[in-house]
Amino acid sequence: MSNTLLKVSGLRKSFSIPDGMFGKKKLLKAVHDVSFLIPEGKTFSLVGESGCGKSTTGRLISRLIAPSEGEIWIDGEEISQRKESQLKAMRKKVQMIFQDPYASLNPRMKVRDIVGEPLAIHTKLSKAERNKQVSEILEVVGLSEYHAHRYAHEFSGGQRQRIGIARALIMKPKLIIADEPVSALDVSIQSQILNLLKDLQAEFQLTYLFISHDLSVVEHISDHIGVMYLGTIVESGPKEEIFSNPQHPYTKALLSSIPIPDPRLRRERIILQGDLPSPVNPPTGCRFHTRCPVAMDICKVMEPPVKKGPTADHFVACHLIES
Numbered sequence: 018m019s020n021t022l023l024k025v026s027g028l029r030k031s032f033s034i035p036d037g038m039f040g041k042k043k044l045l046k047a048v049h050d051v052s053f054l055i056p057e058g059k060t061f062s063l064v065g066e067s068g069c070g071k072s073t074t075g076r077l078i079s080r081l082i083a084p085s086e087g088e089i090w091i092d093g094e095e096i097s098q099r100k101e102s103q104l105k106a107m108r109k110k111v112q113m114i115f116q117d118p119y120a121s122l123n124p125r126m127k128v129r130d131i132v133g134e135p136l137a138i139h140t141k142l143s144k145a146e147r148n149k150q151v152s153e154i155l156e157v158v159g160l161s162e163y164h165a166h167r168y169a170h171e172f173s174g175g176q177r178q179r180i181g182i183a184r185a186l187i188m189k190p191k192l193i194i195a196d197e198p199v200s201a202l203d204v205s206i207q208s209q210i211l212n213l214l215k216d217l218q219a220e221f222q223l224t225y226l227f228i229s230h231d232l233s234v235v236e237h238i239s240d241h242i243g244v245m246y247l248g249t250i251v252e253s254g255p256k257e258e259i260f261s262n263p264q265h266p267y268t269k270a271l272l273s274s275i276p277i278p279d280p281r282l283r284r285e286r287i288i289l290q291g292d293l294p295s296p297v298n299p300p301t302g303c304r305f306h307t308r309c310p311v312a313m314d315i316c317k318v319m320e321p322p323v324k325k326g327p328t329a330d331h332f333v334a335c336h337l338i339e340s
Contacts, residue, residue, distance in 0.1 A: 254331030
């Protein structure tokens with residue numbers, strides 16, 4: 018049985034935003050009571066529509082932003098309330114791969130300096146030793162030593178993302194948070210990057226929190242999946258269970274939107290009515306009830322508890338699920 022590397026419990030985050038004139042403020046509830054865990058060496062994917070809070074969850078776990086409530090345990094250490102000055106040791110264990118492979122790279126720095134910057138911050142290696150490690154890690158991600166002397170604008174999108182992966186990998190972290198790492202790339206390049214991430218996971222025993230809106234990408238790389246809607250996880254479980262036996266109406270609607278490559282086959286498409294509600298003023302009860310095709314009266318007034326699904330590690334937050 019794998020050890021738990023990441024455990025998130027009751028995570029919440031609200032942002033104070035302007036509300037019209039006269040300096041009034043209102044709360045945007047981006048993440049609402051999110052809980053999950055990731056065993057060491059596995060991939061847990063968060064999937065959902067844009068604005069559902071999955072990227073905010075990733076930034077909370079990496080402590081790029083501080084949570085409003087909840088606990089974040091990484092490798093046995095609780096980090097949710099640590100001050101910035103206390104997070105340096107944790108940052109060696111947790112690294113991020115960002116969505117835009119160009120915006121996340123400093124255009125004024127050469128690749129050698131971009132990838133080697135974490136070594137300069139966290140180690141006492143000499144410049145020659147840092148450059149040697151940079152050359153080695155570039156080879157690992159499919160680039161060459163001569164690429165280290167170029168700037169980010171001289172590379173294609175796929176190559177830039179390989180640079181981002183090399184920067185995340187240089188400190189030999191335990192957890193990598195990949196926030197939409199292939200959404201800005203061509204489809205052919207997407208598969209190369211996904212295969213690279215899987216190979217690196219096997220080689221370095223990495224644990225991934227993978228964030229995406231693309232279910233076909235999630236199916237390729239995940240071990241477990243959490244489906245997010247309006248800041249909360251409505252269903253989670255093993256990849257095979259989620260794709261073959263979805264329980265939550267929102268999960269079923271998402272899966273029905275996946276194209277089938279065989280034109281002779283047909284799948285009933287579930288069309289959700291209405292727009293995604295605002296996280297500033299989320300619906301009472303079940304947050305999905307305003308768009309749910311099978312909503313009941315209880316859904317409008319009572320938030321559904323998380324219940325066990327068909328298997329022991331399959332969980333669903335829905336009143337339709339029997340206890």
